[in-house]
Every structure is written in C-alpha cells, then in structure tokens.
Amino acid sequence: MAAASVTRLLPDGDHELHHIYDSRIPVIGVGEGSWPSLVQELRKLTCLPHETVQKRLNGTRKYGVAFEGWGRRNREFIHYFTPQQVSYAYHLSADTMSDLLQESARARHIDAKVLNISRVEGGALVEFEGMASERYDLVFDARGFPKELHPDRHIDISFIPTNTAVIRRCPTMVGAEGDGPFLQPTYTRAVARPHGWIFVIPLTVHTSYGYIFNRDLSSLAQVESDFDAFLETDGISEFEQRAVIPFPNFVHRQIFDGAVARIGNAAAFMEPLEATAIVSAQLQIGMVLHIRLNRPAEHLERDAPVVNRFLIDNMLRYGLFVGWHYSCGSRYDSKFWRHARSRAWPRHRKAAAPEAVGCDALGKFDEMIELMNQSVIDKSDWNRMCAVPLTSYCQVSQGLGCQS
Template sequence: MIQPGAKSLRKIAVIGRGTAGSLAAANVARLHSDEDHELHHIYDSRIPVIGVGEGSWPSLVQELHKLTRLSHEVVQRRLNGTRKYGIAYEGWGHRKQDFIHYFTPQQVSYAYHLSADYLVDLLHESTRAQHIDAKVLSITRVEDGARVKFEGREAEHYDLVFDARGFPRELQPEQHIDVPYIPTNTAIIRRCPAIIKAERDGPVVRPTYTRAVARPHGWVFVIPLTVHTSYGYIFNRDVSSQAEVEADFDALLAADGVEEFEQRAVISFPNFVHRQIYDGAVARIGNAAGFFEPLEATAIVIAQLQVGMVLQMRLSRPVEYRENDAPVVNRYLINYMLCSGLFVGWHYCCGSRYDSEFWRYARDHAWPQYRAAADPEAVDCDALRKFDEMIGVINQMVIDQEDWMRTCAVFPLSSYAQIAQGLGCYPGMTNGH
C-alpha cells in the first residue's frame, strides 16, 4: 500500500501498556510500511493497568488475527476465550423480562470473552518496539510534532504520540464532556470458578453470552472464560453504600450456586469524553480519551477505531493535510463516542424489575438529562441528532428497507430494535414515560 504520510512518521511514541496502548503499538508495528521507523512503547511499571475488559465486539476477532498472524483458534485459546454472541439482559425495562442483544447478523457474528492480561501479552509478542519504563511528566504539542518530558530521563521529540495513560485524575469542564445521563460510577470485581471448561483439542465453540443482571443497586456482568467466571457489580457510590452492594452481590452469587470467589478490585470510573482527542500530533486513546460504564463493552472497540483512524489518516495522507484533517478527525471521534454513550444511557430509560432508589435515580433523574448534556451547543457535534434519528426510525410503524442498514457509532439499527423491544420501549415511550 502506498503511504504518502509514512515519511513524516519516523518516530512514534505510545504511552501506556493497557489494552489501548498495546493495541496502538501493535497497529503501528503492523501498518507502518517503512521498516526504519522508530517506535517507543513507554509505560510506568509502578502505575498498574485497569486489567478488566473481558467483553469485546466482533471486529476484535478479525483484528487480532491480522495483528498477530495467528489463527483464530490459537488466538482464542491464548486468551482463555469463549465466543460471545451477545449480551443476555435479565430483568431490565418495563417488561421485566429476559432478552438477548445479539451481534448482527444474529447467531453468526461473534466476539471474544477474553482475559485482559493475556490480550496485552499476545499483542506485545507481535510488536517490534523499544520498551521504556519511565514516568511521563508532560506531552506538549510543538510545531512539527510533540515533546515528551520524562522523570529521570532526557525529553524526546516525536512525530506522533498515542497517549494511553488511562483515566484523567479529575474531570474539568473545559477539557472533558461530562456524561451525567449514565447513572453508575463504581465497579466491584469478583473472580469465580469457571462454568465453561476449556476443550482439550481446540477452542470452545459453544455460544456464550455476557449476562447483564439487573439488581437493586445497579447491575452485574457475568463473563464466562475458560479459566474463571468474572462477576462485576456496577453501581453508584453516591446512591448505595459499598456494604449494601457487597451484601446483594453475596445474595446473587448464592442464588447462582457460586460457593467461592476472589475479591479482585473496587474501581471508580468517570463517564466522559475528552474534547481534544486528536490534534494532529497527539492522539488520546482508550480511557484517556473517554469512558462509559461497561454495559455494552464498548471500550476496546472504540480504542480500535481511535487507533485505526488516526494511523490511517497520518499514513495515507501527505503531511501537508495534517492541520486541516485534525479537527475533522477529532470531531468525528467525539461524535462517535457520544453516540455510543447515548445508546448505553438509554438502557436505563424504562427502569427495571426493581423499584429501588438506584433505579428511580437512573430512570427519573440521570437519563432525563441526556438532551441538555448532549446539546450540540454544549458538545460541538451532532451526536444527539443521530441518536434521535435512530429512535425515530425504530418508532415508525413500518421501517423502510433503505433504513435497515443504518448505524450510529458501533450500533446498527438492529441493536436499537432489540433493546427497544427487550425493554418494552415502544413508539412514543422512548424516554421511559
């Protein structure tokens, strides 16, 4: 492939060794046609990665095959993976009934449930890079690239920097778009015995689903891997105390017949999008660029898009276009993330089988803020219009064939239709009222 931009990408830095940084480094190593480029993969080994993120989207299956050049079977086994065909919702919405949100085409397309640590290891094996264990103090945009300052090491100049340093320390309105219509902010992670056993001679092919179980204080994900089953209780620490949530978590595990577990982590998370994801020389990716709670497992698939788009633009376009391209790419990525966030928040619009303080807060207080929070004046993009259009299409009495293939961010119209029907959110009730 001809890459007119390759000459202007002689020296690239990826900062962060979590899922996002590891995907970026592997992509640079794989896509850059010029063998002589320099890739520095920088991380501070004293700062741990998040390490959860065991649900994915189907595009990761293809991407890992391409990046590692390993067969799908080998990749799946190396990840202790199972094949995820969708998400099984339990007790959500008006109907209070169970339903599945399948990937499209239904029962054909699958993703992985995977061990996040092994994903990072797998990506590193296929990435040729210089590894630097150092703390980054600052990344500054300069005329022809970016300057990175380190603790105890000379500063360096790079043509492109991927900043994958994880969540910002605090949200600041001038830098971050807050997403208050998603009502959760904390996760408790427990590791339980495997319910799916590894096959001796090949990958596990039987279909599996992430369970998303509505509970009085939020919801619980259940992700089946071949080495353990991962449980995560997602809740709002301003509405429920950790002790209350732990007690209800115990009750769910008892009901599931789980006799032992290992408490892994309590993680606070913000729901937000950075206003400056890409400026031409610095690309924020992964949790540094934005995050939404894990209900639809969108983090890895969004990181894939961020990395792919920035790299393709820089490699395939002459460097003279960089300054004009940057704001267009930035707005596209913000828009894409906000569309995803609106879809995730919408799951709460009809409440659940529980008439608890959390669910009243989620349905009556958090979700109704979505129009003001995503107003184009406030976010400088038209994600709200795109979301409204999707809701408009599924609300029609008859959906035109030309609309069947519509998508809004990663979600096709079929995802909107499955969630609307599953929640019992029929025409005229998409706000839950």
C-alpha cells in the same frame, strides 16, 4: 494495540517506535467483553489463526449480551451481534490480550513515568521523570482515566448513572473441549440488581463478575451484601475479591490534535454495559493512523479537527446508546433505578446538546429512535447505524419495552 497497529502498517522499519509504560502504575486489568471487529483485528495484528488467538486469550465466543430484569417488561432478552448467531466477539482475559499484542509490536519498551505530553512544532514532546525528554512525530496517549473531570476539557456524560465497579473472580463455568478453542456460544449476562447491575463473563479459566453501581447512592457494604446474595442464588460458594474501581463517564474534547492522540480510557469512558471500550480504542487508533499514514502532511492542520470531531461524535453515540438502556428502568423500584430513569437519563439532552459538544451525535441518536417508532421501516434504512446497527437498537428497544 496502538503499537501493534503501527508495527503492522509500517513494516519496513524506517521509523522508531517506543512503547512507554510505568511498571509502578498497573493497567486496569478488566475489559473482558468485546465486539466482533476485535476477532478480525487480532487475527490481522498477530498473524495467528483465530483458534490460536482465542486459546491464548482463555477466550470464549460471545454472541451477545443477555439482559435479565431490565426495562418495563421484566423479561429476559438477548442483544445479539448482527447477523444474529453468526457474528461473534470474544470474552477474553484482559492481561493475556496485552501479552499477545506486545509480541506483535516491534518497539523499544521504556519503563518510565511520563510527566507531560505537549504539542510542539511538527510533533509532540514527552517529558519523563529522571530521563531526558524525547520529541516524537506522533504520540498515542494511553495513560488511562483522567484523575478528575474539567468541563473545558471533558464532556461529562453522567446521564449514565453508575460510577463504581466491584470485581470478583469465580471458578469457570465452561469446561475445556480438548485442545481446541471453546466453541459453544456464550453471552455476557447483564443482571439488573437493586443498586445497579451485575455482569457475568464466562472465560475458560475463570468467570468474571462485576457489580456496577453508583457510590453516591449506595454504600459499598450494601453492594457487597447484595453481591453475596446474588452469588449464592447463582450457586457460587467461592470467589476471589479482585478490585473496587471508581470510574468517570466522559468524552475528552481533544482526542486528536494532529500530533497527540488520546486513546482508550484516556480518550473516553463509559460503564461496561455494552463493552464499548476496546472497540472505541480500535476506532481511535484506526482513524488516527489512517489520516497520518495516508493523507499528505500539509492537510494535517485541517484534517485533525475533523478527525477529532468524528471521534467525539462516535464516543457520544456509544454513550447515548448505553445511557438509553436505563430509560425504562428495571424490575426494581429502588433509589438507584428511580435516579437512573427519572433524573440521570433525562440529562442526556443537555449534556449532548450540539452547542455543548460541537457535533450532532444527539440528532443522529434521535433519528434512530424516530426510525424505530415508524410503523414500517423502509428497507433502505435497515443498514442504518448510530455507533451500533439499527438491529441493536431494535432488539434493546423491544427487550426493554420502550415502545409499549
């Protein structure tokens, strides 16, 4: 996505763009939910009509997330994008999206292992295994999750109580509609389960299922067994076991230093409950390119920390929004849900305290909660946002029964 964005914003070719990857290190290959801004972004980056993009992604139109069994009320509710039933995102096959974007990136592809990336005078130095180092003006570091978290480099946001996913692939549930894209509205299902929750993402070629849980609280065998039971009640008799993926919930303290921009899972990650990873990458790439291409170079030393703080602040706001979904528990009074509601979520105040993170994401999040608790929300506040719009907060709050 970064390479395609550079290609679009610097079309005249008086620069050299290298796309570096290591074919021995696979991409994560999940990431099948998105936000509506991706629909516009892919149209711009590929210059293809929306219908063609959707077909290429094996995509369906996602109008929101359907929650089952979450919160105090034990009822189903939908978190719609705004405006409701107008705005949609894609459910997409993750591998097809990188193929599509590669076609839009005019870059030299280099298959090599990067050993180190460091800031040097006026740019960044990339060191390779078995190849001479290269110096660049700007490097996007998209090497995926850090192997481990260090408090001086990463903000640990494990107030989000999950850390592992089991991914299964099942036959598609949505039929083809002739040659055109699939137009029926679809929703990501997020189903509360005793050990966590299960996502169900409908694509035109398969349905993706993922069980998100905490491996310190539940064993893989317990989760697999509950996953089997769920699929059986869903009427699914065959599935392909895809992967077991451990993940950290974190925000990097140094997302952008002026020459090196961490993006994607290298910059921040949180479990996929609200599918916030691709939209976060869009924001990271967009901000960095905006500053580097539109602001005079002499401002860079001053701009970089401001951009860095802005990105950390936004990633934390997403994190708080996602973690808050656990604050009212679920229909299950299980070890996982007791931990999520009573132990993990209350830690958000310390983890996101301004003095610990250098920005006021927590204050902005608190303001949204206060706003919802007012008996009348003034019209001038209707368009307020904290990572996501006020409408999203209100739908989730009412659905979970936060105010009851």
